[in-house]
Each structure stands twice: as C-alpha cells, then as structure tokens.
Amino acid sequence: MNDMDLLRLLADDPRATVTELADILGEEENTVRNKKRELEKKKVICGYHTVINWDKTNEDHVDAMIGVSAKPERGKGYDKIASRIARFPEVSSLYLMSGTSEFMVNINARTMREVADFVGEKLAPIDGITATVTMFVLKKYKVNGITMDMEAEVEDDRLPVSA
Amino acid sequence: MDYEKLLSDSAKKMRPSGIRKFFDLVAEMPDCISLGVGEPDFQTPWDIRDMAIHSLELGRTKYTANSGLKELRTEIGNYLKRKYNMEYGVDELLVTVGGSEAIDLAIRALIEPGDEVIIPEPCYVSYEPITTLTEGVPVPVPTKEEDDFRVTAEAIKNAITDKTKILVLPFPNNPTGAVLRHQDLVEIADVLRDKDIVILSDEIYSELKYDQKHESIATIEGMREKTIVINGFSKTFSMTGWRLGYAAGPKPLIQVMTKIHQSCIMAAPTTSQYAAITALRDCDEDVEEMRRQYDMRRKYCVRKLNEMGLKTFEPMGAFYVFPNIQSSGLSSDEFCEQLLEKKKVAIIPGTAFGASGEGFARISYAYSIDHLREAMKRIKEFLSELKGENTDE
Numbered sequence: 001m002n003d004m005d006l007l008r009l010l011a012d013d014p015r016a017t018v019t020e021l022a023d024i025l026g027e028e029e030n031t032v033r034n035k036k037r038e039l040e041k042k043k044v045i046c047g048y049h050t051v052i053n054w055d056k057t058n059e060d061h062v063d064a065m066i067g068v069s070a071k072p073e074r075g076k077g078y079d080k081i082a083s084r085i086a087r088f089p090e091v092s093s094l095y096l097m098s099g100t101s102e103f104m105v106n107i108n109a110r111t112m113r114e115v116a117d118f119v120g121e122k123l124a125p126i127d128g129i130t131a132t133v134t135m136f137v138l139k140k141y142k143v144n145g146i147t148m149d150m151e152a153e154v155e156d157d158r159l160p161v162s163a
Numbered sequence: 164m165d166y167e168k169l170l171s172d173s174a175k176k177m178r179p180s181g182i183r184k185f186f187d188l189v190a191e192m193p194d195c196i197s198l199g200v201g202e203p204d205f206q207t208p209w210d211i212r213d214m215a216i217h218s219l220e221l222g223r224t225k226y227t228a229n230s231g232l233k234e235l236r237t238e239i240g241n242y243l244k245r246k247y248n249m250e251y252g253v254d255e256l257l258v259t260v261g262g263s264e265a266i267d268l269a270i271r272a273l274i275e276p277g278d279e280v281i282i283p284e285p286c287y288v289s290y291e292p293i294t295t296l297t298e299g300v301p302v303p304v305p306t307k308e309e310d311d312f313r314v315t316a317e318a319i320k321n322a323i324t325d326k327t328k329i330l331v332l333p334f335p336n337n338p339t340g341a342v343l344r345h346q347d348l349v350e351i352a353d354v355l356r357d358k359d360i361v362i363l364s365d366e367i368y369s370e371l372k373y374d375q376k377h378e379s380i381a382t383i384e385g386m387r388e389k390t391i392v393i394n395g396f397s398k399t400f401s402m403t404g405w406r407l408g409y410a411a412g413p414k415p416l417i418q419v420m421t422k423i424h425q426s427c428i429m430a431a432p433t434t435s436q437y438a439a440i441t442a443l444r445d446c447d448e449d450v451e452e453m454r455r456q457y458d459m460r461r462k463y464c465v466r467k468l469n470e471m472g473l474k475t476f477e478p479m480g481a482f483y484v485f486p487n488i489q490s491s492g493l494s495s496d497e498f499c500e501q502l503l504e505k506k507k508v509a510i511i512p513g514t515a516f517g518a519s520g521e522g523f524a525r526i527s528y529a530y531s532i533d534h535l536r537e538a539m540k541r542i543k544e545f546l547s548e549l550k551g552e553n554t555d556e
C-alpha cells in the first residue's frame with residue numbers, strides 16, 4: 001500500500017472508516033488499520049480535527065493572533081521559549097516567523113477579557129519575551145482549507161449523460 | 164410546409180447520437196446515480212476563473228483574431244513543445260470552439276462526396292455524423308478487447324482504399340480508455356508513410372494518462388506533415404463549459420480550416436481564450452492533482468468490476484472503464500436499461516460508440532469516490548439478482 005494514497009484519503013475525509021479505506025485501496029482491513037496506527041505513532045498523522053464555525057453556536061468564542069517578540073537563548077535558540085508558550089492549552093497554534101516579531105501565537109478563548117488576561121498574566125511575563133501585539137479575529141472566511149459563510153459553489157450541475 | 168422535403172439529405176442521413184436515446188431515459192429518472200458523463204467533475208482551477216474575471220474587468224469583450232489570440236497560440240506552441248516535444252508556430256495553430264469544432268473543420272476541409280474516413284471504433288460519437296454530413300463515407304475499424312482496444316496497423320492497412328482521405332486516431336480513447344504505445348504509432352506510421360492520407364489525431368485526453376507520458380503520432384518521423392492534432396482545454400483543465408480547443412497541423416491545412424472557421428464561428432470566445440493562457444502557463448499542479456484523483460478512482464473501478472465478475476481491462480487513459488458485460492447474458496442496451504430501471508444507475512451501452520461496442524458498457528469515473536462506491540455496490544447487487552433469476556429458470 002502506498003502511504004501517500006492513505007494519507008490523501010484521510011486528508012480529504014478524516015472520518016473515513018478502516019472498512020471504507022480498505023475498500024477504496026483494495027487492501028485488507030488489518031493492513032490499513034496497522035498502517036494507520038504506524039503513521040499515527042510516527043506522528044506523520046498528528047491528529048484529526050473538526051473545523052467548527054463557533055459563530056453559528058451560542059457559545060462565546062474569541063480568537064486572537066498574537067505577534068510575540070522574543071530574544072533567543074544562548075545555545076538553545078527559540079525552542080525553549082516556544083515550548084513554554086506552546087504548553088498553554090489556550091494556544092491552538094504557534095509558529096516561528098520571519099518578519100517583525102519572532103512568534104505568531106493563535107489563541108482560542110471565550111472572551112476578550114480571557115485573551116487579555118492570558119497575554120498579561122501568562123504570555124508577556126515569560127523570560128525572553130520582549131513585546132506582544134494582539135490582533136483579534138473579527139470574522140473567519142477560510143479555516144484549514146474550508147470556506148465559511150461564503151456563497152457556495154454550484155453542486156454537480158453536469159448533464160447526467162454526455163458523450 | 165413540407166419540412167422533410169426542405170431538409171438536406173445529408174443532414175437527414177446523420178445518425179442521431181446513440182447517447183441521446185439513453186439521455187432521454189435518464190432524464191425521466193432524476194434521482195438515479197449517473198456514471199454517464201463525459202466531462203470532469205472538478206471545478207475549473209480558480210486561477211483560470213480568476214483570470215477570466217480579470218479579463219472582463221479590463222473590458223476584453225471584443226472579437227479576437229479569427230485564429231485566436233496570438234498570445235494564446237504562442238502559449239499553445241510552448242505547451243506542446245514542453246509536454247510532447249512538438250513544434251508548432253502561431254500560423255500552424257487554430258483556436259476553436261472546443262475540440263469538436265476542430266474535428267468538424269478538419270473533416271469539412273478535406274472530405275468530398277465519396278471520400279473515405281477510417282474511424283477506429285468504439286469511439287467518440289461525432290466523427291461519423293460529420294463525415295456523413297459532408298457526404299464522406301465512414302469506414303469503421305473495430306478495435307478488440309484482446310488488443311486492449313488498440314487499433315492495429317494491420318487493421319488500418321486493410322481498411323485503406325484509393326478513396327481513403329482521413330484516418331481518425333482517437334487515443335487516449337473515449338469510451339474504452341485505451342492508449343497507443345510507441346510501437347503502435349511506429350507501425351501505423353509505416354503503413355501511412357508513402358500515402359496521401361491525413362491523420363486526424365484527437366488527443367483531447369492527452370494529459371489523462373496513467374502509465375507513461377502521452378506521445379503524439381505527429382512526432383513520429385514523417386508524420387507531422389500528415390497530421391492534424393486536435394486538443395483542448397475541456398478535459399485537461401476541466402473547462403468543458405468554456406468551449407475551447409485547438410488544432411495544430413501543417414499550414415496549408417490550418418489555413419483552410421481557418422477560412423471555414425472565419426465564416427461559421429468568427430472567433431472562439433474571448434474570455435475563454437484569456438483564461439486558457441493561464442491554464443497553459445500556471446496549472447500543471449492542478450492537473451497533476453486531478454490526475455492523481457482519477458487514477459485512484461480508475462484502479463478502484465477496475466478492481467471492483469473484475470471482482471464482481473465483469474471482465475474489465477485496465478485502461479491507461481481518459482476517465483472511463485469499459486467492462487465486458489457479456490457474462491450477464493444481456494445485450495449492452497438491455498444491461499444498461501435494466502440496471503437503470505432496477506438499481507437506478509446510469510451507464511452507457513457500448514453500442515452508443517459504434518457497433519463494435521456491443522457486449523460492453525462505458526462507465527465514467529469522473530465522480531467522487533463515495534459516489535463510485537455506492538454505484539459499484541448497486542451494480543454488484545444487480546448482477547447477483549440477475550444470477551439469481553437465471554438460476555431460478
């Protein structure tokens with residue numbers, strides 16, 4: 001079995017069952033199950049995510065992106081600061097960036113107050129962090145390749161039979 | 164008014180499309196699962212659509228040159244060189260309304276009453292009626308399952324007469340998915356080398372190949388001067404509705420085709436032409452991704468059909484599989500009609516693509532894998548119920 005085939009199928013549909021995958025790939029279910037486990041163990045597959053448009057629920061929800069300026073530590077670069085930031089459960093993603101600030105931190109919280117508290121009490125005090133710029137997300141148009149609240153493209157409108 | 168008397172004989176003689184009959188049946192069953200389309204399921208890549216919108220914003224809404232935007236023809240030349248090592252200058256290229264217009268032009272430019280057109284079958288449905296319309300004589304050459312539906316040099320040789328003017332070479336093939344190998348092309352070239360016969364090489368599926376890169380007969384020694392290559396944007400870039408194709412060939416032939424095109428079409432749609440430049444320049448990766456998807460579906464369908472007892476050869480091109488349905492004991496028409504009626508799955512009888520398609524059916528895999536899985540499940544059920552009935556008798 002080609003790993004890429006399995007990965008592509010799962011990237012398209014993380015909910016696909018082992019039975020379905022085995023059927024599509026023409027493999028035994030056990031082979032697919034073992035391969036999937038192996039890829040998970042090796043962290044090639046890092047997770048299966050559900051993309052939710054929280055705006056459509058009654059839940060309070062605020063996302064923010066925070067540019068974080070930091071000074072690297074001798075001998076360790078940015079990795080130690082990064083691991084400290086990444087451990088907070090509010091942090092949904094963390095990237096080392098080129099450009100004006102060193103890190104880009106994505107925060108999922110319930111209120112703006114929570115974000116402010118996170119930045120003031122948890123993030124900014126970390127040794128080595130010199131400045132933060134907090135940007136609140138006002139509206140999401142596309143998340144992880146999935147468009148939200150946009151006019152949908154036409155469904156299959158082909159003639160059912162054509163030459 | 165006596166319309167029958169008014170209508171031209173040659174127009175009346177055109178055989179109605181075999182697809183049409185089936186289309187009418189399917190139209191009455193809107194909730195059926197169709198595997199009957201001859202066009203991709205993917206949306207046109209966004210970059211192409213974006214360029215079309217941009218061209219409209221800039222107000223590019225007028226006719227282009229008859230033979231198509233020079234910039235587009237230059238880009239087609241670059242593309243043919245880059246992909247297939249073919250050399251065509253801007254005056255050897257004509258931009259048409261789909262590959263189908265190019266087929267029409269080529270046949271009309273060459274055929275006089277009584278001239279023969281060799282047409283390997285099963286094949287796409289338009290070569291024969293256009294030939295009939297020009298009062299040419301279609302000469303079908305059946306391709307066979309045991310040859311993986313490749314047309315052989317021998318069969319072509321046997322079909323050639325003093326009146327042969329065109330050999331249609333429709334590969335990768337709709338409906339069989341067959342492709343020609345280098346050796347096939349060389350052998351066909353050997354048959355044609357000393358003959359004044361034009362090859363109408365319909366290569367519209369050239370980018371949908373799953374074993375090796377496409378090779379055009381025009382690149383075989385001595386064949387360029389005999390060949391009109393037809394290609395287009397519909398299948399490769401999923402642009403069927405944009406109606407854009409092209410012909411590449413020797414200048415004297417392209418010139419006459421352009422003259423006919425001037426009178427009946429004027430020029431291909433302007434917006435589509437601007438969009439097509441982007442397609443040729445920037446969309447290799449989109450095409451590669453589509454091919455990957457098709458390839459997975461292709462393997463899936465071939466395996467499933469063989470598993471359920473319909474012998475299906477592995478096609479290496481286009482997006483069709485062509486299972487042999489003879490083990491069902493039904494004719495192609497019966498098989499497809501009953502499958503539609505009992506399981507609401509629409510596939511096309513092989514006979515819609517020529518008499519030699521009897522015993523086969525065309526299944527298009529230009530559908531999502533979920534759609535294909537459901538359809539395969541139903542075909543399997545259909546076959547086991549059929550078997551059950553036969554045992555009962």
